[in-house]
Amino acid sequence: MADDLSPEYCSALRTCFERVGYDADGVLSLLGASAHAALGRGEPEPARRVTRDGAGLGTLIRLFLLGDELPENEVKAVLPWPESVANGVVRVDGDRVRAGLDVRPYGDDQGSWWVFADLDSDQLGSTVPVDHVLGVGHASLSLARATIRRPVGTVLDLGTGCGVQALHASRHARKITATDLSGRALMLANATFRINDLDVETRQGKWFEPVTGRRFDQVVCNPPFVVGPSRVDYTYRDSGLAGDDASALVIAALPEYLARGGVGQLLASWLHLPGQDWPERVTSWLPGGVDAWFVQRDVADPDLYVGTWLRDAGIDPRSAEGAARASAWLDWFAENKVAGVGFGFVTLRRTDGEPRIVCEDLRHAFDDPLGQEAAGWLDRIDWLRAHSSPDALLRAHLKVADSVVLEEVSSPADEGWEAVVRRLHRTDGPGWQHEIDELVRALLAGCRGLLPLGDLLELLAAAHGVPTDALIVAALPLVDELVRHGMLVPA
Incomplete structure (x- = not known):
């Protein structure tokens, strides 16, 4: 070749x-x-x-x-x-x-590209080689859907592989830099860029070394995030770092390569260990001066995790090779007391303000691209930062978003039906849900943008015979969360 x-x-x-x-x-x-x-x-x-x-x-x-x-x-x-x-x-x-080679069309809602990659194990009729370059897979598609698509000057595609993320970046960025440790990956990525007539700067090297000293408006990264022993069976998925150290490295280092207000987005994995909540683990990797949104999309137990990644490489878990690899991998999980492996999306933004760091579990199915939600999340925490004092939030005029509905489940009672569950649903985006009580239901009924939040809480306190100050203290954290989830919006 x-x-x-x-x-x-x-x-x-x-x-x-x-x-x-x-x-x-x-x-x-x-x-x-x-x-x-x-x-x-x-x-x-x-x-x-x-x-x-x-x-x-x-x-x-x-x-x-x-x-x-x-x-x-x-x-x-x-x-x-x-x-x-x-x-x-x-x-x-x-x-x-x-x-x-695997040469196939790949498109979005604006048109079609062609992508060069290596043949997979089914096409080869054997396991893939160590330097295998993955094509358009589920992970790359998920990251593409989770990436914010707003016009920017510069984008870094860290670990470009066959170049999929850079293709998407060409829709909204003026200049794109794509890096990879693998020379073969860059060879195929360059072919992808050339056949699509795209001008993309490519650089070879480990992690962020090829762009030392540079900063970008946006960084996207689909790193080799597979969790396990410190070995490299396949360069597209294995970092050579043990456990979740690859994800930790990228999350810790990425903000240094962001321009002021720049956004980084990546796929990541993290260990679930006894006695440690996963949010505690992932937030410990963050440097200062960063807004961060961690979204956990799945948690796999070690047995399922090992079997899935063996099959991904075309290795039959029932074969002698599969059994040997599975045994070594599961031994590592047992020695390190790993209860599960979390997987999800991370959005980071360099900020000069007080950082907002949020970890959320989002394991239910939804159809809307998460990238739109990530952009909205950043906008909403900007608004909340500008209204961070209680007085500022109480002066705000809010309304319930048009996409929000209220579900009520009632059971028979002495005087008819009695509501036992009241649940807010956002019918777009990730489909956030919140269970609420009667007081919150009444508050949201008044959120039509006509009165400031403080006045609504005073009226509600008087109507229900509760102290206004106590109601405000209880309500403001919930209002913050409903704004972050796009269920309450500025009028």
Whole structure:
């Protein structure tokens, strides 16, 4: 394989793809919704049947997306030849051709790109090598959906892999820098950038070393966050650091590379240990001067965690190799008394104000991209910081957000129905929920933006015969939380 895929070759390949319509929309159009969905489930036969008469586009789908072996003449009619062989994009065996790289369309709501990556274990028919470069996987998609998309000057994609996060950054950043420890990852990322005609600065090196002394408006990072012994089986997921030290390193170091007001976002993992709450653990990694939002999306027990990551690399846990690796990994978990592994998203912002640090468990399913919520969260804590004194908050005019509904569950009582559960639901974003009592229900009923919060609390205290000062002390922390969750908004 060539050390690098040249700009000339990438341009020629792009021309071939555009000629036959090998992009996200073209693939969906040819396959149709049913076969496309089946392919996403790992069921290739419906797509294979549809593409038999699909001309050049069908050839590329069978070659790159289905992993089929095709006649050489059929592939030569579509791809630049013999350059595609010389560059390792395809492999030739006699008069038959297979894909040598994973080259596939990938799109967002604004258009389509192409991404270069290595073949996975299913395509290879074996385990992946140590320097395997992962394609567009679940983790990278999750980070892309969790990233704030506001116009910025500079973005750093730390640990770019095949370049997915940098592609998304091209929609909202003027200048992008992408780094990786792996030379192979940067080779494929450069191919991804070239075929999409993107000007991205790439630098090779460990962690933040390639950008020492620089600062960015935004940093995104999908680090090698897999938790376990200090070893490197696969560079895309293993850092060589033990436990959750890789996540701790990035979280501690990242703010130094942010411009004032800059935002960093990353995936991270953390250990759940006896006698230590996970928020205590992750917040201990933070430097000063940083707003931080930790969102825990899942917690896996060690047995499930090890099995999942073995299969990710194409290793059968039932095989001798799988059993040996699982045993060593589980021994490490046992020796370190690990009860579980948390996983989630971290949003950091460099601030000159009093930092706001929040850890939240968000393990229920939701559909809206978390990036919009992260942007809103930062805006809301800015507002709360500006109203941090009780007097300022009591003067504020607030209203219940339009997306909030109240659910009440009642049981039979002597005088009819008696409410036993009152629950606020935000019907958009992450779907936050809050159980409330009758006093809070009455307070929120009055939050229409007409009266300041202090006046509403005075009226409520008088109506229910409770001391105003005590009601204010009880209400303000709840109001703060409802504002942070976008359930109460400034009028």
